[in-house]
Amino acid sequence: MSAVRSRRRARGQVALAALGVCAVLGLTACQGGDDAAGAPGGGAGSVSTPVTAPTPVPVPTGATAAPSAMPTKPPGKPATKPGATATPAKKPGPTATAACDHTMPIAPDLIALYRYTPEGGDHNLIVKHGNWKCAGPDGGGAPFAPVGTETFIPIAETAKITATAPIVSGSASKPVTLHELIAWVTAHPDSGLPFRYHLGAGGFIDTLDEVYVP
Incomplete structure (x- = not known):
């Protein structure tokens, strides 16, 4: 035991x-x-401490994330400086005069002077009636357009007459006598210079004014 x-x-x-x-x-x-787990190069089978991921910071509601970079301004024309005034558009020019109408009515007080004749004992001016080819107070420099056949109109000895170039020098109207007018017309027949006239008593011209045509 x-x-x-x-x-x-x-x-x-x-x-x-x-x-x-x-x-x-x-x-x-x-x-x-x-010790092996904490040291670098720990062997297999060592116990390691799990790594916890960082908790994301919550973004406040309604907040907008800032852009990573400022947007680039697209190429284009530079903006107009403040106070710059745009160039005003040009106004349209005057409308061209319409084509002349040769069938327009004959002016009652316009004649083209051609010659002089004392036939019948009176001073007679041989003329043609007509009008300006284009509208205007005195034709606006447009040529006078006589129409029809030649006719004669007696002129009074005391008629008031004014003339301009080429009868007298210059474009201003200057008074001339009937005899001065007759002398020029006789020396320059068929000139066709335009005149504005008025008939007085007995059908005689009592006023005769040359219309200046440049």
Whole structure:
């Protein structure tokens, strides 16, 4: 019996010693594993601490993210400086005069002077009636257009007569006598110079004014 008890006691001591060794080895292994995990290049099987991702910062509602870069201004014409005045459009020029109408009515007070004749004992001017080819107070420099056949109109000895170039010098009207007029017409027949006239008593011309045509 004593021997059996001795063997049992010895087995118990061995078991306790083995448990102690295991405890020491386990503690050392745990410490070594922690050091291996924290050190760079830790071996496989080491325990690592999980890395937690940073929590995203919430963006306030309604906020707009700032652009990464300012937008580039598209190419184009430079803006007009303040106060700059646009060039006004040109006004349309005057309308061109319509083509002359040669069938327009004969003017009642316009004649073209051609010659002089004393036939019948009176001073007679041989003329043609007509009108200006284009509208205007005195034709506006447009040529006088006589129509029809030549006729004669008596002129009073005391008629008031004015003349301009080429009968007298210059474009201003100047008074001339009937004899001065007759002398010029005789020297320059068929001139066709335009005159405005008025008939007085007895059908004689009492006023005769040359119309200047440049």
